[in-house]
Amino acid sequence: MGSVARFGGLNTKLQAIYGKMLSQDDYENLIALDSVVEVARYLKENTYYKDVLDEVIVEDVHRGDLEHILKTKLIKVMESLIHFTSGPYKDFMKAMFARYEVEDLKLILRAITKGDDPRKLENLFLHSVDYSYLNYDLLTKSRTLSELRDNLKGSIYQDAFRNLTEEDLSMREFHLEMNLDAIYFGNLIKKTKSLSGEDEAILDELIGVNIDLVNLQWVYRAKKYYGLIPEEILNYTLSGGKNFGFSKLKAIVYNEDSRGEIEASLPKKYREFLSEEDIYLERKIYQFLYERFKEFDKNSRLNISKLVAVIHFMEYEIRDIISITEAIRYEVEDIKEFLIRSFD
Amino acid sequence: MAVEKMEMMNLVAPIENIHEILEGVVLTEKVHIQKGQNSGDSNFTLSVLEDALSTLRDMGSLVRYKASKKSLAAQRKDLQEITEAFDIVPDESKSGYGECSLERAVDILCEMKAKVDPIRKSLDETCEEIRRHRDFLESIKYLLGMDIDVSEFSKMKHFNYHIGTLTKERRIKLRNNYENISAVVLHIGSSEDGEAYLIFAPSDLDSESVKILKSLNFKEIKLPVEFKGTPDEVYEEVVEKIKTFNKIKEELEEKLSLLKEDYKHHIDNINRRLDIEEQIESLKDNLAVSRNFFYFSGWIPKSDRKKIKTQIEKLCPTAILSFEESEDIRKEIIPPTKLKNSWLLRPFEMLVNLYGVPNYKEIDPTFFLGITYLILFGAMFGDVGQGSVIMLGGWLLKEKSAMKVQGELMMRVGISSVIFGFLYGSLFGFETVLPALLIRPIENIDTVLLSSVIFGVILLLMSFGLSIKNAVARRDIEEGLFGRNGLAGLLFYIVLLITVVQLALSRIVIPIYILFLIGAFMLSMILFRNPIASAVLKKTPSYHGGKKEYYIEGSFDLIETLLSLLSNTISFIRIGAFALNHVGLFLAFETMAHLSGNPAASVFIIILGNVIIIALEGLIVFIQGLRLEYYEMFSKYYKGDGVKYEPLKITKT
Numbered sequence: 001m002g003s004v005a006r007f008g009g010l011n012t013k014l015q016a017i018y019g020k021m022l023s024q025d026d027y028e029n030l031i032a033l034d035s036v037v038e039v040a041r042y043l044k045e046n047t048y049y050k051d052v053l054d055e056v057i058v059e060d061v062h063r064g065d066l067e068h069i070l071k072t073k074l075i076k077v078m079e080s081l082i083h084f085t086s087g088p089y090k091d092f093m094k095a096m097f098a099r100y101e102v103e104d105l106k107l108i109l110r111a112i113t114k115g116d117d118p119r120k121l122e123n124l125f126l127h128s129v130d131y132s133y134l135n136y137d138l139l140t141k142s143r144t145l146s147e148l149r150d151n152l153k154g155s156i157y158q159d160a161f162r163n164l165t166e167e168d169l170s171m172r173e174f175h176l177e178m179n180l181d182a183i184y185f186g187n188l189i190k191k192t193k194s195l196s197g198e199d200e201a202i203l204d205e206l207i208g209v210n211i212d213l214v215n216l217q218w219v220y221r222a223k224k225y226y227g228l229i230p231e232e233i234l235n236y237t238l239s240g241g242k243n244f245g246f247s248k249l250k251a252i253v254y255n256e257d258s259r260g261e262i263e264a265s266l267p268k269k270y271r272e273f274l275s276e277e278d279i280y281l282e283r284k285i286y287q288f289l290y291e292r293f294k295e296f297d298k299n300s301r302l303n304i305s306k307l308v309a310v311i312h313f314m315e316y317e318i319r320d321i322i323s324i325t326e327a328i329r330y331e332v333e334d335i336k337e338f339l340i341r342s343f344d
Numbered sequence: 345m346a347v348e349k350m351e352m353m354n355l356v357a358p359i360e361n362i363h364e365i366l367e368g369v370v371l372t373e374k375v376h377i378q379k380g381q382n383s384g385d386s387n388f389t390l391s392v393l394e395d396a397l398s399t400l401r402d403m404g405s406l407v408r409y410k411a412s413k414k415s416l417a418a419q420r421k422d423l424q425e426i427t428e429a430f431d432i433v434p435d436e437s438k439s440g441y442g443e444c445s446l447e448r449a450v451d452i453l454c455e456m457k458a459k460v461d462p463i464r465k466s467l468d469e470t471c472e473e474i475r476r477h478r479d480f481l482e483s484i485k486y487l488l489g490m491d492i493d494v495s496e497f498s499k500m501k502h503f504n505y506h507i508g509t510l511t512k513e514r515r516i517k518l519r520n521n522y523e524n525i526s527a528v529v530l531h532i533g534s535s536e537d538g539e540a541y542l543i544f545a546p547s548d549l550d551s552e553s554v555k556i557l558k559s560l561n562f563k564e565i566k567l568p569v570e571f572k573g574t575p576d577e578v579y580e581e582v583v584e585k586i587k588t589f590n591k592i593k594e595e596l597e598e599k600l601s602l603l604k605e606d607y608k609h610h611i612d613n614i615n616r617r618l619d620i621e622e623q624i625e626s627l628k629d630n631l632a633v634s635r636n637f638f639y640f641s642g643w644i645p646k647s648d649r650k651k652i653k654t655q656i657e658k659l660c661p662t663a664i665l666s667f668e669e670s671e672d673i674r675k676e677i678i679p680p681t682k683l684k685n686s687w688l689l690r691p692f693e694m695l696v697n698l699y700g701v702p703n704y705k706e707i708d709p710t711f712f713l714g715i716t717y718l719i720l721f722g723a724m725f726g727d728v729g730q731g732s733v734i735m736l737g738g739w740l741l742k743e744k745s746a747m748k749v750q751g752e753l754m755m756r757v758g759i760s761s762v763i764f765g766f767l768y769g770s771l772f773g774f775e776t777v778l779p780a781l782l783i784r785p786i787e788n789i790d791t792v793l794l795s796s797v798i799f800g801v802i803l804l805l806m807s808f809g810l811s812i813k814n815a816v817a818r819r820d821i822e823e824g825l826f827g828r829n830g831l832a833g834l835l836f837y838i839v840l841l842i843t844v845v846q847l848a849l850s851r852i853v854i855p856i857y858i859l860f861l862i863g864a865f866m867l868s869m870i871l872f873r874n875p876i877a878s879a880v881l882k883k884t885p886s887y888h889g890g891k892k893e894y895y896i897e898g899s900f901d902l903i904e905t906l907l908s909l910l911s912n913t914i915s916f917i918r919i920g921a922f923a924l925n926h927v928g929l930f931l932a933f934e935t936m937a938h939l940s941g942n943p944a945a946s947v948f949i950i951i952l953g954n955v956i957i958i959a960l961e962g963l964i965v966f967i968q969g970l971r972l973e974y975y976e977m978f979s980k981y982y983k984g985d986g987v988k989y990e991p992l993k994i995t996k997t
Contacts, residue, residue: 159511163563172558179561186513228559229552231524235517235559246520254524 007302010084014310017077020048022317024343027324031335036063036325043321049073063325068124070318075100075128077314081307082131088194089304092203095191096311098156100126101134102180105157108139109176112148156183174226178218178236185211185238199304202296206308208242209292213285215241219252230254286340290316316340347708349646350376350670350679350989355656357663359638362631363624368659369640369992370623372652376643376680376991377630409631409638416621419450422457423614429464430604434615436994444610449617452610459603467596474589477582480565484582486532486540487575495572504550506557508564509538518560527553537563619994627992643680643989670704679704682989689714691753699974700984705817707810709982713973716803720969722760723796724922726785729772730958731761757966768923772954773930785923786931793920800916801841803977808834811981821880826873828905829980836866837909870905871898912976919972922965929957 022030026047033039040061044053052073061069075097082093104125111118118140125136134155142148149161160179164172185207192203215237222233230253237249244252293312296305320339327335336343353375357365369375427434444452486507487494497505510518515538518529527545534540541562545553557564571578632639644652646669653665670679681704683693692714702708725731738754741747765771769780785792812831815824824830843859846852869876874894878885887894933953937946978984 159561162511162561163508163558175558182513229555231521231552231556232559234521235514235556237517239513239516246517250521 004302006086006089007304007306010081011302011306013081013084014306017048017081018310018313021313022047022321027320027339027341027343030321030324031327033328035328036061036066039321039325039328040066043070052076063322063329066325067318067322068126070321071126074311074314074318075126078311079128079130088191092188092191092195092304094131095188097128097131098184098187100128101132101157102184103127104136105134105139105152105180106177108142108148109173112142112145113173118142156187159183174218174222174236178238181214182238185214185240189240195304202303202305203308205242208240209289211238212241212244213289214238215244215249217282219249223253283338283340286316286319287342290340290342346684347702347704347706348682348684348989350643350682350704351646351649352641352668352670352673352679353644353649353652354639354641354666354668355663356637356639357660359633359636361660361662362638365656365660365663366624366627366640367620368656369627369642370620370994372644372648372655372991373993374644374648374652374991376989377627409628409633414621414625416618416625419453419618420622422453423611423618425464426453426456426460426607427611429460429600430608430611432604432608432611435612436615436619444613444617446617446621449614452607453614456603456607456610460600463596463600463603467593467600470589470593470596474586474593477586477589480567481579481582481586482535484567484575484579487542488579490575492575493573494567494575494578497567500544500547502547503544504547504553506543506545506553506562506564507532507540507567508543508557508562509535509540510560510562511538514560514562515539525553525556540565616994623992623994645682645989678987680989681708681986683708683710685710685714688756691749691756692717694749694753695970695973696984697988699978699982701986701988703983703986706814706983706986707817707981709810709978712806712810713977716977717969717973718756718760719799720919720972721757721965722764723799723919724965724969725761725926725962726764726768726923727770727773727926728762728765728778729770730954730962731758731763731765733954733958734758734761734962770927773927773934773950773957775927785920786927789920789924792923793917796916796918796920796923797913799919800913800972800976803916804837804912804980805834807977807980808837814981814983822873822877826869826876828870828901832866832869832873833905836863836870836905839863839866840906840909867902867905871895871902915972915976918968922961922968926957926961926965929953929961933957 029046030039030042033042037058040053040056040058043049044056044058049070052069056065056069078093078097082090085093104121104127107121107124108118111121121140122136127134127136135151138151139148142151145161145164149158149164152158152161157180160176160183164176188207189204192200192207195203218237219233222228222236234246234250234253237246239246241249289312293305293309297309320341323338324335326332327338332338355365355369423434484494518525522529526549527543530542530544532540532542543553543557571581573581627640630640630642644667649667653667656663656665673679681702683696683702685693685708689710692710695717696702696708696710696713722731735755735758738751738756738758740751741754742751745751766778767780767782768785769775769778771777775784775786783791808829811827811829812824812834815821815827815830818824826832839859839862842854843856843863846854846856874887875885930953933949933956937949937953940946940949
């Protein structure tokens with residue numbers, strides 16, 4: 001199939017979505033508001049989040065609800081986009097939906113760990129009903145890890161449970177979470193192999209950078225909070241990183257001064273992230289990605305970059321809206337400092 | 345060719361006989377319970393009873409039956425487990441009376457369960473043992489040829505060992521980090537589950553090794569302690585063990601099959617008894633009770649009344665049965681429809697039901713549809729050879745597959761095709777072999793096309809007739825006299841036909857202006873049908889959605905009536921067109937066969953042509969025929985908003 005047939009319709013649709021996203025004025029207006037309720041009302045009355053907020057009574061909205069509602073918008077958009085794809089591209093998009101399955105599975109896992117009833121989670125699930133292949137009725141009936149494992153048999157996630165025992169559950173939540181992430185990314189990378197060479201290369205970089213991000217966060221948390229031994233930390237890292245391959249990660253993990261090691265092994269363009277405080281690190285990384293996507297989008301020809309870019313833009317937008325509500329809640333002054341979106 | 349007459353059976357009996365009487369009702373397999381007619385609390389049975397049993401009301405206040413229902417789910421499950429263990433399926437096609445009582449059925453079931461369960465359990469355990477040992481063989485395979493005693497592994501003081509598998513991805517991670525791992529890692533083979541490794545780690549560092557292995561998604565295989573000797577010896581030992589287990593398994597299966605012989609004949613009876621009991625329980629939702637009596641009503645075919653009456657009265661002489669004709673029942677309660685057709689046309693009920701089940705008061709269109717469909721199909725697809733193939737295909741379908749009705753349908757249209765084949769003189773497309781008894785379509789194109797339109801006109805006129813008849817049955821003056829498918833529509837259509845024929849023949853018998861006046865008069869009847877009919881019935885006119893809308897909609901309706909009458913008529917030209925098309929398509933293949941100049945190739949092309957014609961054109965003609973029936977004719981006279989007669993059934997075919 002020619003690239004026009006493949007991306008003509010899709011990119012037009014994407015451009016339309018991009019056009020509807022929040023403008024700089026919207027951001028300014030949101031920042032000026034005083035409460036979560038006002039943010040929700042503003043979104044309901046003035047933005048394309050209207051449809052998901054339609055039946056919501058804004059007065060009752062809490063921050064957590066809002067995040068969930070906004071994310072359902074993203075899922076909705078993705079569901080509408082998948083109709084414009086076919087063949088391996090459709091498969092790739094389906095693999096993207098798996099990310100929300102993973103998020104939901106993590107919720108179920110946490111509920112089981114805490115001894116809660118996973119059936120209560122129903123309203124928090126994000127997965128696309130049309131593009132999920134898991135039986136959630138069955139999954140939420142699981143009360144123990146082995147039940148969950150049995151209920152996931154036959155799905156791509158069964159390998160995450162290879163050697164897990166009930167005793168591990170409370171100690172090693174991360175074990176399953178990292179394994180699930182590994183499966184998600186592994187599957188995503190696998191699906192890129194059937195795309196055109198150009199698209200595969202683009203996704204290779206984008207997914208690679210995403211994996212770097214997950215890995216760095218993992219190493220950082222594992223060293224600082226979990227007290228794992230280096231071999232363990234290393235074994236849980238995801239393969240397929242763009243700038244941090246196995247040997248670089250190994251150097252970071254085994255070095256006492258991992259921050260210095262990270263700095264040393266960073267390409268120049270990443271290096272500035274670390275000159276700042278920890279709290280800005282995540283934001284810096286996202287900002288870097290944001291700029292990267294914008295670049296992609298700007299010289300976008302008919303390839304997959306626009307799709308990935310717009311989905312990420314939406315994701316960042318939602319993150320920003322949530323950051324804004326948090327900042328309003330805790331009365332933070334320079335809200336803009338915490339946002340991914342940069343202002344002129 | 346009709347809708348079978350239904351009657352309402354009302355039954356009153358002492359409440360202590362409730363079980364046996366309901367069983368009797370179920371066993372007749374003729375009683376239709378109407379469900380969901382009046383949604384919510386007011387149930388069909390109760391609403392009927394209020395009418396029918398007003399005389400009995402003084403015997404006590406009627407309430408809906410609320411006795412606790414027996415759940416047979418446990419017995420059902422037991423039976424299923426036993427049939428699975430015996431590997432038999434209960435035969436549900438046998439009719440007749442349940443030979444054992446529920447108590448006996450439950451007794452036998454318990455007895456069987458007590459005998460089968462332990463065997464099943466040990467069988468499962470044995471299978472599990474066999475599986476476990478096989479898995480173990482798979483893993484110990486990697487150690488074969490090593491000259492060490494396996495039990496030595498567990499005797500090691502300063503080292504621990506692990507055997508297990510790793511996935512490919514994590515294996516690479518392990519390899520790339522060997523220098524930091526304080527263990528000896530030996531690759532011993534590969535299996536479906538990944539690569540197998542034997543790992544020795546110092547006991548002091550074991551907790552660390554376990555952590556690392558865990559993070560590598562290492563799946564450990566446990567060596568049972570009881571094994572001694574070299575891996576080869578252990579292997580032999582395990583193989584022997586599996587053999588013993590297999591022997592045990594065979595013995596257990598033997599025991600089971602003996603039990604199966606003992607109990608086989610009970611299975612069908614128990615199954616049938618459970619079916620009956622389940623139906624009885626479901627019936628209990630439709631009962632009303634007073635202190636001493638219970639009341640029940642349902643639909644039965646009138647022709648079965650006597651049989652049912654004697655059956656139930658034999659069971660319980662104290663039961664009072666009364667029957668009511670469907671005409672005497674309140675109008676809102678619509679009886680179910682049971683179609684009764686001759687052997688020849690019964691398969692066409694499927695085509696009717698595809699559109700909708702006839703309303704009880706409607707004419708069953710199966711006869712009309714069946715006959716006309718046979719003609720339409722034959723006329724469009726007339727060929728002795730190809731028709732026989734379709735007939736044969738239908739016969740195969742009927743005999744060899746579950747699609748019996750479809751097969752019978754194919755046989756009938758096949759026969760029709762053969763008959764028309766003789767009329768057209770066509771055999772596998774060849775027009776020269778057989779004499780044409782009636783006409784050769786391709787030689788007489790005009791005649792064929794014209795006669796198909798004339799045939800269409802006849803069918804449409806008949807449809808009008810049926811429509812009017814249905815309206816009379818419904819006592820619907822508005823539609824019957826003044827509707828577009830009623831008398832006014834019919835007269836308008838006739839006027840239209842006369843006009844067209846006169847113009848076509850250029851011979852004016854009735855002056856056009858008179859025709860025009862009659863036509864205009866009929867159209868205005870259709871437009872003003874609501875007020876006129878209301879005036880006749882001395883009622884105030886009721887316009888749906890306002891007067892203005894009624895007339896705007898009405899005038900568009902008139903234009904549509906005019907257009908659709910013309911297009912409905914012309915539509916029938918397709919009968920002739922397909923008859924021609926049929927010949928033409930074959931001509932194309934025949935020409936290709938001639939052009940090839942090679943006898944073998946010619947034969948191949950002719951056969952291919954026939955296959956394509958039968959498959960492709962057969963399908964098209966099938967659909968086009970259906971289209972004419974549904975769109976051109978059903979839309980005129982058929983509503984199809986009935987409820988199918990579905991009596992409580994135990995026997996399954």
